[in-house]
Amino acid sequence: MRAETLARLNAERAARRAAILVTDIADGGQRLVTEDAVAADPLAEILSRHLASGRSGLIEVDGHKKFLTVQVPPVRLVVIGAVHISQAMAPMAAALDLALTVIDPRTAFATPERFPGVALVPEWPDAALGGAVPALDRYCALAALTHDPKIDDPALRSALRAGCFYVGALGSRKTHAARLARLAEAGFSDSETARIRAPIGLAIGAVSPAEIALSVLGEIVAALRRAPCPEAA
Amino acid sequence: MLSTDSDILAAAESWRRNGRAVALATVIETWGSAPRPVGSHLVVDGEGNFLGSVSGGCVEGAVITEAIEVIEAGAPRVLEFGVADETAWRAGLSCGGRIRVFVERVE
Incomplete structure (x- = not known):
């Protein structure tokens, strides 16, 4: 994980905004999807579901396993x-x-x-x-x-x-x-x-x-x- | 539990900022009666100091050892622990569950 990605994830949490970190399990490649960017994301449907449930979890996209670290502010x-x-x-x-x-x-x-x-x-x-x-x-x-x-x-x-x-x-x-x-x-x-x-x-x-x-x-x-x-x- | 997962990610960031080598371990899959839920974090530095947990203490030792190797090698790893893997990993979960842990270096 890049230090900059970690810092952004922490900043979103501190600002009480939801975000999902998408990690490719095979190569460790990552991207951070902030709540305002979920709707336009290629994985919008599945990301929305995880955002609603607030649960992190493993998904499979085109044969690639990806882990979603879901961060939702405490209600x-x-x-x-x-x-x-x-x-x-x-x-x-x-x-x-x-x-x-x-x-x-x-x-x-x-x-x-x-x-x-x-x-x-x-x-x-x-x-x-x-x-x-x-x-x-x-x-x-x-x-x-x-x-x-x-x-x-x-x-x-x-x-x-x-x-x-x-x-x-x-x-x-x-x-x-x-x-x-x-x-x-x-x-x-x-x-x-x-x-x-x-x-x-x-x-x-x-x-x-x-x-x-x-x-x-x-x-x-x-x-x-x-x-x-x-x-x- | 002493630290929330938020504390752990904040610690990972501040340790890295202070120049420490850091790896982050995350529970990515669980089966059966796993002690810690998916998404739980453990942060480890190059000296083996750690914060957080990925199990009830059963496999942390092994995760820390692997994390130090990941810090040196750079490539992320997926570790699996459980009753079925005792011979492979020596560490096992006494609760009978199985967990898979993703370990990555914080660059």
């Missing part, structure tokens, strides 16, 4: 609202290797007692994102769960702008229609706001907070694994 889950559903979500997110951050400016909700061991930020989303919480990016999922437009809306706007691979918002269809109208007023197009999953979560008939948490996490996993690569902003 972050940002939840707006230190509510009952988020409490139920915390251990499930940990089991799924999703790095969870809960943001809620209401200090009565955002208490360490209610969220032991969870990254909890008792600030308004606008202040928290890009401040105490790293800015959102394509490898982030955002779930807005407060029911309060003052808190949810700024976070949803940030998530849409950042191109988060998953953006979900709690609330009835009626609540969501009002939300869409507010976002349209703020300058978001229909195709942008169509990316918001609302009512949030897979339709599994969830009733309890834990069941709703499960339906949201199921929807997040589906968004992560089904798409070849998160949609660009």
Whole structure:
């Protein structure tokens, strides 16, 4: 491996961008395919599949064995609202290797007692994102769960702008229609706001907070694994 | 596990930058109950210092020996370890799995 290739691979990882290193096992020849170059690559289809699964592996192309070192940034889950559903979500997110951050400016909700061991930020989303919480990016999922437009809306706007691979918002269809109208007023197009999953979560008939948490996490996993690569902003 | 695969690739880069001879070993295939998943890395320098793992410690010694040879010779190698290859490699995987490891020099 050329030192320069290794340095580029490490740089892509540090910048939280996906990349695949393609190594010819017979002669050690290598090339690095960054996420923005996957679609135009001769191996686009297979590279996309590996990017979606996040798994490294051996492939065979025209009788040549090639190893794909797949590097995908760790997925972050940002939840707006230190509510009952988020409490139920915390251990499930940990089991799924999703790095969870809960943001809620209401200090009565955002208490360490209610969220032991969870990254909890008792600030308004606008202040928290890009401040105490790293800015959102394509490898982030955002779930807005407060029911309060003052808190949810700024976070949803940030998530849409950042191109988060998953953006979900709690609330009835009626609540969501009002939300869409507010976002349209703020300058978001229909195709942008169509990316918001609302009512949030897979339709599994969830009733309890834990069941709703499960339906949201199921929807997040589906968004992560089904798409070849998160949609660009 | 003490080091993630990210740490190991970062270490490989910084060791090379500091003028050390470096080889990188990567698990490219596994069968059965292999201890470390495909894509796991082990970085080795010319003195045999290493970071990371490609098995639960069963075959690291042999990989390091081969890695030092790859550093000297330059050409990459594919190593295979497992119960079926004990006579060939002396090192074997007690778990009964088999792994294939690609070893390359960092130029």
